[in-house]
Amino acid sequence: MDKNFRRTVIAGNWKMNMTPTAAAAFIKELAPMVADADCDVVLCVPAIDIPAAVAAAEGTNIHIGAENVHFAESGAYTGEISADMLVDAGVEYVIIGHSERRQYFAETDETVNARTKAALAKNLKAIVCVGETLTQREQGITAETVSLQTKIALLGVSAEDMKNVIIAYEPVWAIGTGKTATSDQADEVCGIIRDVIAGLYGECVAKATTIQYGGSMNAKNAEELLSKVNVDGGLIGGASLKTADFTVIVKNG
Numbered sequence: 001m002d003k004n005f006r007r008t009v010i011a012g013n014w015k016m017n018m019t020p021t022a023a024a025a026f027i028k029e030l031a032p033m034v035a036d037a038d039c040d041v042v043l044c045v046p047a048i049d050i051p052a053a054v055a056a057a058e059g060t061n062i063h064i065g066a067e068n069v070h071f072a073e074s075g076a077y078t079g080e081i082s083a084d085m086l087v088d089a090g091v092e093y094v095i096i097g098h099s100e101r102r103q104y105f106a107e108t109d110e111t112v113n114a115r116t117k118a119a120l121a122k123n124l125k126a127i128v129c130v131g132e133t134l135t136q137r138e139q140g141i142t143a144e145t146v147s148l149q150t151k152i153a154l155l156g157v158s159a160e161d162m163k164n165v166i167i168a169y170e171p172v173w174a175i176g177t178g179k180t181a182t183s184d185q186a187d188e189v190c191g192i193i194r195d196v197i198a199g200l201y202g203e204c205v206a207k208a209t210t211i212q213y214g215g216s217m218n219a220k221n222a223e224e225l226l227s228k229v230n231v232d233g234g235l236i237g238g239a240s241l242k243t244a245d246f247t248v249i250v251k252n253g
């Protein structure tokens with residue numbers, strides 16, 4: 001598999017951090033540091049930060065993403081945000097099915113699928129998260145778990161729409177814990193996901209799909225993780241909150 005067939009995407013996930021004021025200041029500081037990046041640079045920010053982030057990123061190579069999207073076009077879903085609203089605000093990417101959404105907000109494979117289709121229908125780039133828990137890894141069902149999550153997330157998604165799909169392999173046990181998957185573990189599971197995509201859409205789509213690793217990626221381990229043939233970028237939590245650390249990861253992308 002040749003990495004040249006697909007984009008490397010380094011995406012930050014700020015989670016519930018940064019006020020709009022802090023977001024604008026962060027992006028102003030980061031922009032010159034990543035201006036010569038060879039990869040796509042994305043910051044997925046809290047919904048309330050989106051206008052400030054989009055304004056601060058204007059004219060730079062930083063793309064703004066959201067951290068979630070609702071599956072309905074509009075309606076009685078208090079507190080939710082639609083794909084149309086994100087697009088209108090200048091958002092290009094959206095994280096879907098992050099393990100924290102699955103764990104704390106009852107996100108299921110079915111709602112991940114519905115949100116993915118809603119995002120793609122409005123031409124948003126969907127960063128779809130999959131990953132096993134520690135128990136599932138210890139039970140030896142990592143491949144089955146991520147394969148099932150990937151297949152259900154992509155139900156009803158066309159081969160044409162796959163150009164706007166990024167899969168983020170995020171082992172739950174490695175998120176925010178400081179425990180990183182080894183580069184071989186990351187490569188192996190990203191390869192399994194690529195095989196699932198090949199089974200669903202064929203080799204050409206599989207070769208062209210960006211598959212990120214996420215889980216305590218940082219300035220120290222990024223080079224090794226990103227050197228792997230099946231790892232096409234990273235979804236980065238903690239280290240995306242520091243301009244210097246995030247820049248090092250981008251430079252390795």
Ligand code: PEP
Pocket residue numbers: 013015170174175176177178214215216217235236237238239
């Ligand atoms: C994440 O939130 O997607 C993530 C990978 O977090 P961290 O990098 O902090 O483990």
